[in-house]
Amino acid sequence: MSLTCAISGKPPQIPVINRVSGLIYEKSLIVKYLKELHKDPVTGQETTEEDLIQLNTNSFVRPRVSAAASLPSLIKMLQDEYDAVALETYTLRKQLETCRQELSHSLYQHDAACRVIARLTKERDEARNALANLAAGSEKNKTSTEIENKSNNSEHVNMPQDVIEKINSTSEVLQAERKEKKKPADLTTKDKIAYFKEKNNFYSIHSASSAGILCLSLHDQHPNWILTGGVDKKVVLYDIFADSVVHTYQGHTKKVTCCELHPSQDLVISGSADAQVRIFSTSADKLLHVFTSHFSGVTSLSIHPTNDLMASSDSAGSWSFHDLSRQSTYQTSVDPNKSCINCGSIHPDGILYGSGLADSMVRIWDIRTASPVVAFEGHKAIIIVIIIITVYNLVILLSYYTI
Structure with a gap:
């Protein structure tokens, strides 16, 4: 009976058994997995490297898989690989199209938000200008009234x-x-003034x-x-x-x-x-x-x-x-x-x-x-x-x- 890794599905080079789950793994794969998640990849139980027990097996030369021994089998494998690549490409294209639509929607929302902000900013500036003009007009009227009152008061206050x-x-x-x-006798004539020149800056x-x-x-x-x-x-x-x-x-x-x-x-x-x-x-x-x-x-x-x-x-x-x-x-x-x-x-x-x-x-x-x-x-x-x-x-x- 040959040993099979529960992760890769292939005979392990260095087989180890997890005493918590009782499953066999390739040592390099299970150690790398435990460093990241600290759990058994199949059962999900808490596992450490101390729970792994290395198995001693006879080294042997693995025979070639019988499925790849003939030309029709090789063609079948290539066809399967091509189908897998085609399916993966289709999936990637579909995801790309979805990302493009999401990006387009986000850009549209951003543009709409910018337009709303610009409109609100314009309305705010117009409101501020209207308020400033109103205040300026009120101040102008107040100033005019103060000046007029001051002038009227000055009619009753005579100069000393x-x-x-x-x-x-x-x-x-x-x-x-x-x-x-x-x-004056020495008054400068217009003829002399015509010859005036710039002297200094x-x-x-x-x-x-x-x-x-x-x-x-x-x-x-x-x-x-x-x-x-x-x-x-x-x-x-x-x-x-x-x-x-x-x-x-x-x-x-x-x-x-x-x-x-x-x-x-x-x-x-x-x-x-x-x-x-x-x-x-x-x-x-x-x-x-x-x-x-x-x-x-x-x-x-x-x-x-x-x-x-x-x-x-x-x-x-x-x-x-x-x-x-x-x-x-x-x-x-x-x-x-x-x-x-x-x-x-x-x-x-x-x-x-x-x-x-x-x-x-x-x-x-x-x-x-x-x-x-x-x-x-x-x-x-x-x-x-x-x-x-x-x-x-x-x-x-x-x-x-x-x-």
Whole structure:
């Protein structure tokens, strides 16, 4: 009687018997199986290598299987192998097709999920924008109401009498001096101006990451000074002769839209889109005062001929009149059309204030009463307003505009 392995079904080279199940196995097969599962492969009983008993048998030469001894038998075996391979190939193809369908279904679900996420994201962004617009509109209405209330309140708070007297006396002196003035003999002619050339360029004054200089101011007593304000929220006092920065003034939270060097005092004045007007010292990087009368971005600054007063305008259509020496604001007036004031300038005599509006109108105000005097129409868009007076005391408005 020949021994047969319970796993392979062939005579074992090294037969062993499992004393737990009583079955015979090829030693190499059963040892490998026990290392992985620790159970008898047929009965499933817990088994270790110590339960295997090796059998001693006579070595013999195994005869060839009688089924492979003839040509028809060999052909039969090959046919069986081919059928098995064909069946296995069919099974693999069927499994591949099933995997493809599952993958296609998963991809479709993923695409549908992405579309749903994109639609929900779009709806969320639209809701956020609508909420932001609603909040902005509410804030705008609130700001407009606050400015209007402030303007209405300013009608009941008169400018101090000493300030009005100072404005009137200064105007009288300037008018008398202007009548006596004549054209300077050394006035540069237009022929000489035609030969003006670029002399120098100054770089790296402001941050390169937030590029852009939005305003510039010069000083009569210090021709080497240039004051600039930029998109980087900084105000820089630059010495062109030394080619170096004198001071850098910080504190604004948005871009600086206008700046002025005070003609007689050591002051730097700056206005920003953050609705603040800041006063700095030219002798040091020091903040002296902040005017917060505006509720929207400051668009222009103009120093009064008395050198103690100043006017500023904003994009909400209001302008304020400040006292630099007392660090106070006397009045905040709103344009009747509530149009953005792109620019503003005080008359050389110090009584009138001219404002260029976004609705293509130039409006003149009386500084002492904060009331509009006259309005001029006809421009496309007002950018700069300069008020001058002729020898006949006629008011002329010079305006630069875009077509």
